[in-house]
Amino acid sequence: xxxxxxxxxxxxxxxxxxxxxxxxxxxxxxxxxxxxxxxxxxxxxxxxxxxxxxxxxxxxxxxxxxxxxxxxxxxxxxxxxxxxxxxxxxxxxxxxxxxxxxxxxxxxxxxxxxxxxxxxxxxxxxxxxxxxxxxxxxxxxxxxxxxxxxxxxxxxxxxxxxxxxxxxxxxxxxxxxxxxxxxxxxxxxxxxxxxxxxxxxxxxxxxxxxxxxxxxxxxxxxxxxxxxxxxx
Amino acid sequence: xxxxxxxxxxxxxxxxxxxxxxxxxxxxxxxxxxxxxxxxxxxxxxxxxxxxxxxxxxxxxxxxxxxxxxxxxxxxxxxxxxxxxxxxxxxxxxxxxxxxxxxxxxxxxxxxxxxxxxxxxxxxxxxxxxxxxxxxxxxxxxxxxxxxxxxxxxxxxxxxxxxxxxxxxxxxxxxxxxxxxxxxxxxxxxxxxxxxxxxxxxxxxxxxxxxxxxxxxxxxxxxxxxxxxxxxxxxxxxxxxxxxxxxxxxxxxxxxxxxxxxxxxxxxxxxxxxxxxxxxxxxxxxxx
Numbered sequence: 119x120x121x122x123x124x125x126x127x128x129x130x131x132x133x134x135x136x137x138x139x140x141x142x143x144x145x146x147x148x149x150x151x152x153x154x155x156x157x158x159x160x161x162x163x164x165x166x167x168x169x170x171x172x173x174x175x176x177x178x179x180x181x182x183x184x185x186x187x188x189x190x191x192x193x194x195x196x197x198x199x200x201x202x203x204x205x206x207x208x209x210x211x212x213x214x215x216x217x218x219x220x221x222x223x224x225x226x227x228x229x230x231x232x233x234x235x236x237x238x239x240x241x242x243x244x245x246x247x248x249x250x251x252x253x254x255x256x257x258x259x260x261x262x263x264x265x266x267x268x269x270x271x272x273x274x275x276x277x278x279x280x281x282x283x284x285x286x287x288x289x290x291x292x293x294x295x296x297x298x299x300x301x302x303x304x305x306x307x308x309x310x311x312x313x314x315x316x317x318x319x320x321x322x323x324x325x326x327x328x329x330x331x332x333x334x335x336x337x338x339x340x341x342x343x344x345x346x347x348x349x350x
Numbered sequence: 351x352x353x354x355x356x357x358x359x360x361x362x363x364x365x366x367x368x369x370x371x372x373x374x375x376x377x378x379x380x381x382x383x384x385x386x387x388x389x390x391x392x393x394x395x396x397x398x399x400x401x402x403x404x405x406x407x408x409x410x411x412x413x414x415x416x417x418x419x420x421x422x423x424x425x426x427x428x429x430x431x432x433x434x435x436x437x438x439x440x441x442x443x444x445x446x447x448x449x450x451x452x453x454x455x456x457x458x459x460x461x462x463x464x465x466x467x468x469x470x471x472x473x474x475x476x477x478x479x480x481x482x483x484x485x486x487x488x489x490x491x492x493x494x495x496x497x498x499x500x501x502x503x504x505x506x507x508x509x510x511x512x513x514x515x516x517x518x519x520x521x522x523x524x525x526x527x528x529x530x531x532x533x534x535x536x537x538x539x540x541x542x543x544x545x546x547x548x549x550x551x552x553x554x555x556x557x558x559x560x561x562x563x564x565x566x567x568x569x570x571x572x573x574x575x576x577x578x579x580x581x582x583x584x585x586x587x588x589x590x591x592x593x594x595x596x597x598x599x600x601x602x603x604x605x606x607x608x609x610x611x612x613x614x615x616x617x618x619x620x621x622x623x624x625x626x627x628x629x630x631x632x633x634x635x636x637x638x
Contacts, residue, residue, distance in 0.1 A: 168532060169531070170528060170531065170532075189531070190531035190532060191531045191534050191535060191536050192534075194531070194532050194533055194534040195534050199532065200532055202529060202532070206526055206529045208521065208522040208525040208526060208529075209525050210521050210524070210525055211518060211521055211522055211525070215518050215521075215522075216522075218515070218518060219518060219519075219522050219530070219533050220533055222515065222519060222530075222533045222534055222535055223533050223534035224534070264533075265532075268533060268534075
């Protein structure tokens, strides 16, 4: 059963078009990797999906409903949530308060403070710290935990391993296994192609705002991917 | 002893000044907006109180604070929703500033048109004159009540911002107004509530000040000036700093008046000027 279905999506930054006729889909419980070079349009695509960018046209259906014109604050309530690029934590709120912001959308589900602390024990010890006092990896855990508190049906993760120590990346990717057992579908945007492919069922590659490759993660060869990634 | 009495009375007046500043500080902290019309809204609240008192002479004047505060909240909510949110996202910070300046001019002239330019004040009867003797100091009951009310309001606001979900949402919106949308928050609506709260606090200050000193439609500027000085003196963004700043200003004003009866607010302004030179970050240099 398809959870997210995007067809012929164009997205604009002012007069400039960043995404061209994009087709994209995520099935229920599926993990999909979205890779591509810098400037390929990955972040723009995610921001358009959750409603943070309004100038777009095309079809976007989530859970059967049309969300192409839905504002961001209503999309969160449908269960389409995002871990934004650069974490974007609330700097004057404590770790715990940041996590509680996820509850504002009032979606019921199995995620709560307790479960997030079980998933990332490092956060429980630091629940009263400010985000700036945390390491980059721990901040990323807060960003993921905050999105989980929305009880998402589909979680969009934008460049979560960027700038983190490999040990941290390892730890965070292990958490995705737990997150998936809850039935949450995932979209993982990454520059690290291997990492993303190993954690996903299918893989999309973007090149200059267009899909240059869509394949099952197991089948795709490194050669094909390199070609799709760099367009050579 | 007389000087001590002056300083104590100055502290009481300062609690009131803190109330004038807190609404301005709240709006600036959350929306990075300087609401130039804050003073006019305070005067408007005082006019509403005077009208209500004359309409219902059998009700104690302090009870009119309740409808006035509710009305001020509603006015603030609508002011933000109908007018200010149109420019809240403007890339140029001058646009909202100029808009509030325009609103202040319109309000001032509307008040002259509707209420005339006569000097008004709010009479509390017995309560304005009542005083009690504490450790040999003669202390006005009304000023004491005002300071107590100010401290309670500061505590209440602090609690609401730190401990409630509403407060978390307000602080998160101040941090990142785009990202809160990902959690189902409408930033414009948060702004509406914050402006309502700001003008409600301003209304309490405006009405209580109208008990102490008379006002005209042109009094908004003086009140705004005090509010500004309170906020800057205390340290921009610090609520307790605003209360402290108010108390320092109040003491300076009364001490100055004792020294020179014609001085008015001169010494308070001079103190502000000196503080700006030696401690520009404010008395309490922290973020709250």
